[in-house]
Amino acid sequence: MKEDPGYYDYWPYEDRPKIEWPNGAQLAFWVAPNIEFYELDPPPNPYRSPWPQPHPAVQGYSIRDWGNRVGHKRQMELLDKYGIRGSISLSAALCDHHPEIIEMCKERDWEFFSHGIYNTRYTYGMTEHQEREMIKDAMESIFKHTGQKCAGYLAPALSHSEYTLDLFAEVGTELFGEEGGFYSCDLFHDDQPTPIHTRGGKRFVSIPYSLEMNDTIAYLVQKVPPRQYGKALKENFDRLYQEGIESGTIMCIPTHNYQVSCAHRIKAYEEALEYITGHSNIWVATGKEIANYYLENYYDTALADISAKKIRN
Amino acid sequence: MAMSELDKNYLQYPHRxxxxxxxxxxxxxxxxxxxxxxxxxxxxxxxxxVGLQYFPLNQKGHPFKVPGGMTKPYPDLRHYSLRDYGNRVGIYRFLKAFDRYGIKPTFAVSTRLAERTPYLIDKIKEREDEIICHGYHMDALHYGGQDQTEEAELIRKSLDGLRQISGQAIRGWISPAKNESANTPDLLAEQGINYFCDWVNDDLPYPFHTKKGSLIAMPLSTELEDYHIILNNQHSAESWSEQVCDACDFLLQDARDNGGRILSLNIHPWVLGQPHRIGYLEKVLDYLSSKPEVWSAYAGDIVDAWKA
Incomplete structure (x- = not known):
């Protein structure tokens, strides 16, 4: 085990080279609906139990199923209304189970990125070979069902190994060359993109995804009331929008249809979306669009700046 | 290469x-x-x-402690008596509120409570409100791995007892903690249950497959229930009332656009029947009953109207 994952360097949030998003936008805004499939009777993993009760865990399973049966369309209507294309963190098996949902997203030109096969299969305990197979299976499924070359990763249930990002970058290259596997949502160390070291040295970035704005963290872990979540979204935006004048920032709202789309919560979410998209000078984008733009325009400058600051240390 | 610590089926997906x-x-x-x-x-x-629940003091907690049950070493008088408060005091505040706002409540009763409190059950019977079975008591859990004969007997004891005491057919069921074994739906259908409320995966009833007989799943929201919001999430009763009213507004609009919807409110007299919270229940009922598009109905009547 390592003391530090080694993915990125210390890079202070001041005096960085200025980022300007397309058309001079000061903030890049993206919404990442997690569209997940949890299994009713998944195999055991020695490091993490998928469900707290002996199977069938009716409550946990069924509310997540509600997200697919009912909640998905509700959030999709909101994103349509405010002109937002979702960037889907996808349990790839959902392509097989619920192709109707995949079709609805394809019609809207939403982005699909990998969130593993099932959200009840954890990376913990996998050999490097097994993890590579799982990552490849998910990227191939996404390509087969959507025609998209998967660019981003959020490990299933945020379960990682020491090799997760290396493997994702390598499998992306193996399948799609430079067009596959070049950004990660797994790290929460910054409000701007950062270059990531992978063992193959690929041009690879971390795109801020945010646990703090994640509806499941807010509602299930911190257990906040809906209106407080809506307020936090607006306040988070206000600060990043203001700081974006100095150098472009990113705000992501990661969502789950079984949380944010509930009838008693969706109003707070809608108010935040209306507020955020009501601002000028923001770039409403997908994760891949942000990553691509950054790689093309700022990645090299960032590497040089990080390197110069390390030398001065 | 390192040996996997996982069974070889970990990357196989037979149901994909x-x-x-x-x-x-x-x-x-x-x-x-x-x-x-x-x-x-x-x-x-x-x-x-309305959950009319019995939480026994001598809780076994097998295979887990039921949410809302005893948490302290035996005898956990604080939780036993505070739950009992609901069935002695809170429920009579509820009944007054229901009558005031013209609400037709469905009572989900632990059979053990019906055995212990004939006065309360007579009161409900006189009102002719629908009674459904909430299991034998809150510590009599249905769970994965439970012996099937044992579970069948538990369901039989729960339903026979409640049918006899209530004089009602008892068509509906909620498992304690909404927890089940793989056999629970089959056993319920076999023993004359028409609809059950454990699965929260929809906003409308839907057909559930069983080995014998038909069964309807009738989703009862956990996310909106008083226990979940007020005690699990630690929100105020005022926040609960806001959340219910927001849900009502959203579902009404959804119903205008897409057809009839259901607002399911699972509430407990030991939670909302407290003097400092009952006003918020009344506020919610006032709001809901002021909407001309709202139909207050028993769960069984909603299931029947959905089938028709």
Missing amino acids: SYGMDHKRYDWSMLQDRPKVVWPEGKLLALWVN
Whole structure:
């Protein structure tokens, strides 16, 4: 085990080279609906139990199923209304189970990125070979069902190994060359993109995804009331929008249809979306669009700046 | 290469195909269903479900401690008596509120409570409100791995007892903690249950497959229930009332656009029947009953109207 994952360097949030998003936008805004499939009777993993009760865990399973049966369309209507294309963190098996949902997203030109096969299969305990197979299976499924070359990763249930990002970058290259596997949502160390070291040295970035704005963290872990979540979204935006004048920032709202789309919560979410998209000078984008733009325009400058600051240390 | 610590089936996915990963019900998105019309052209069916629960002091906690049950070493007098408060005091505040706002409540009763409190059950019987079975008591859990004969007997004891005491047919069921074994739906259908309320995966009833007989799943929201919001999430009673009113507004609009919907409110007299909270229940009932498009109905009547 390592003391530090080694993915990125210390890079202070001041005096960085200025980022300007397309058309001079000061903030890049993206919404990442997690569209997940949890299994009713998944195999055991020695490091993490998928469900707290002996199977069938009716409550946990069924509310997540509600997200697919009912909640998905509700959030999709909101994103349509405010002109937002979702960037889907996808349990790839959902392509097989619920192709109707995949079709609805394809019609809207939403982005699909990998969130593993099932959200009840954890990376913990996998050999490097097994993890590579799982990552490849998910990227191939996404390509087969959507025609998209998967660019981003959020490990299933945020379960990682020491090799997760290396493997994702390598499998992306193996399948799609430079067009596959070049950004990660797994790290929460910054409000701007950062270059990531992978063992193959690929041009690879971390795109801020945010646990703090994640509806499941807010509602299930911190257990906040809906209106407080809506307020936090607006306040988070206000600060990043203001700081974006100095150098472009990113705000992501990661969502789950079984949380944010509930009838008693969706109003707070809608108010935040209306507020955020009501601002000028923001770039409403997908994760891949942000990553691509950054790689093309700022990645090299960032590497040089990080390197110069390390030398001065 | 390192040996995997996982069984070799960990990367095999036998159920990875169209629909669900089990055969209990069919995959179906709400948007693809026929539009539902409630009686008299109403848009939103209001199902007020009152849990009348018995939490025994000598809780076994097998295979887990039921949420809302005893948490302290025996004898946990604080939790036993505070739950009992609901059935002695809180419930009579509820009944007054229901009558004041013209609400038709459905009572989900632990059979053991019915055995212990004939006065309360007579009171409900006189009102002719619907009674459904909430299991034998809150510590008599149904769970994965439970012996099937033992569970069948538990269900028989719960239903026979409640049917006898209530004089009602008892068509509906909620498992304690909404927890089940793989056999629970089959056993319920075998013993004359028409609808059950454990699965929270939809906003409308839907057919559930069983080995014998038909069974309807009637989703009862956990996310909106008083226990979940006020005690689990630690929100104020005022916040609960805001959340319910927000849900009502959203579902009413959804119903206008897409056909009849259900607002299911699962409430407990030991939670909302407290003097400092009852006002917020009244506020909610006042708001809901002021909407002409809302149809307050028993769970069984909602299921029947949905079938029709």
